[in-house]
Amino acid sequence: MAPVLQSSQQWVEKYRPKQVKDVAHQEEVVRVLTNTLETSNCPHMLFYGPPGTGKTTTALAIAHQLFGPELYKSRVLELNASDDRGINVVRTKIKDFAAVAVGSGQRQGGYPCPPFKIIILDEADSMTEDAQNALRRTMETYSKVTRFFFICNYISRIIEPLASRCAKFRFKPLSEEIMSSRILHICKEERLNLDAEALSTLSSISQGDLRRAITYLQSAARLFGSSISSKDLISVSGVIPQEIVKAFLVTCKSGNFDVANKEVNDIIAEGYPVSQMLYQLLELVVEADDVSDEQKARICKKLAEADKCLVDGADEYLQLLDVASNTMRALCNMPQEFSYEC
């Protein structure tokens, strides 16, 4: 494969921490893993937490630190959701890899090289239940020579027997300060100009997801050059400007259906993603002081239904209009039930 052009390299990859101790904000995990490096022994592990908090980074870093570049290929198997991962793969590929014996642990070139292999299953929550079940016995049988690292967003999607075989680590969403310091570091390296307002915008739109923050930053840098304002960041992130969402809510409060209909039309014509709109509307409604709890409940219920419909592929305009009409009825205290239905 030809080398990837320098400019096309993703910053997310470029600034991925190479060592476990560089992973930001996850002290407990880092402490356990540093210990692992010293004793060169570790249990099966399960990393879970929201996206962009460093789960994959940590797993890759520990694998690299344990084995070094030379042995890495032969000792580590990395599978993620894009690879085919049905029950067949578990029965053949994973099992074959797990069964291979490895030489006794000698330090090579300054790396601990413990006598086991690592299988990293990224995005394990998208594995089918059957495939997970097929793994149970494999994990135990070959536990002498193989360690499994599971990485997932939702621990509830991992079947209980697998979860109970692993040491679980929860990755916390990154706090704003940690995020800012990483972003500023990248800005310095890439010689970008980011003012304080843009920095806080970036932290708020990425919601603790460092990867997303870096991606936005790179997109903005590519489109708008080296000095980036908070408006540029909003435009690349696809976040809807707060004023529009507020205006939408105000219109709903006014109780005029035709005005709301026009507003919905405009939102669609501007090309704003409706799922994002629903999300921001939810945030606004939940935080609003002048909306009673019952009204909030009614609005939120509809938002959830509309989101499900959108996932099923329903039309954006109709769903948003339905949400608008429902919100209006809730805010103006009109009855929830329709009067002419039979």
Place this chain on the structure above:
Amino acid sequence: MLWVDKYRPKTLDQVMVHQVIAQNLKKLVTEQDCPHLLFYGPPGSGKKTLIMALLRQMFGPGAEKVKVENKTWKVDAGSRTLDIELTTLSSTNHVELNPSDAGFQDRYIVQEIIKEIAKNRPIDTKGKKGFKVLVLNEVDKLSREAQHSLRRTMEKYSSYCRLILCCNSSSKVTEAIRSRCLNVQINAPTEEEIAKVLEFIGNKEGLQLPSGFAARIAEKSNRSLRRAILSFETCRVQQYPFTSKQVIPPMDWEEYVAEIASDIMKEQSPKRLFQVRGKLYELLVNCIPPEIILKRLLYELLKKLDVELKHEVCHWAAYYEHRMRLGQKAIFHIEAFVAKFMSIYKSFLVATFG
């Protein structure tokens, strides 16, 4: 040649509506390279035009010499081989296709074609631009699996090909793909912008435009530039010189839907429902997409209804449209909506007038 094609901007500098975006895109590709791109926006807003202009900017006029190819792809899907037929548009530097045409087999198509492109990597005489561009239309109609398999493929072959994705609504594209692309939001042109473009075309064609005429077409166009230009041309064919009172002809199917709406309002009975069904079938066999019929029907009905009924009717429209997506035959759901509406309206009439 239709005016829509005749006056389609060929380069990024000629673009009239999204000038800021065009200039940004130009900046983006000056460094010989671009990231994966995702264009999203409502129909008729100029996504395709921008993409074509961008390709021209990257590869020069050669990007416009496209040939249509209808090819059968042999895909090895584990235990069996599949034959998938698909039409592609390609030039030396780019390939364009509608992966959703392949139905549920779309995931194979995407991977197979990207691999094929990776194999035949073009080499310039100067040894530069060693990548092709793959333009995928209607990504929002791709199945979940295809989108999932796309994300790894995108990373793996990023040195061979760049993807330009194009879709109407970005909420149907998974987060994973969106985060790998540079998202470009294309909004629908405002009515003033449309009017400006129409005046520009009128000038080029040497036509006399009465004042306010362009604005009236723009108003009727639902902020879709393509539609505005098409109806402008229709007006030109119908009557020239233009008069300021000239009627801008609506689309015939829209008139038909309006007729259905007034039918429903006039009488609510099984007999009328039966007649309406015939008319709906008429629309469907003429290839008007069902969700558009439903939306238009709602639009017509909302114009005539009392406020208290509007909430109810729009709720049911959303409800049946969602059902339509999940179900198989659209006619059931449109008809169910009509029946529902009739029952609501009837009981409203009974309650109001006794």
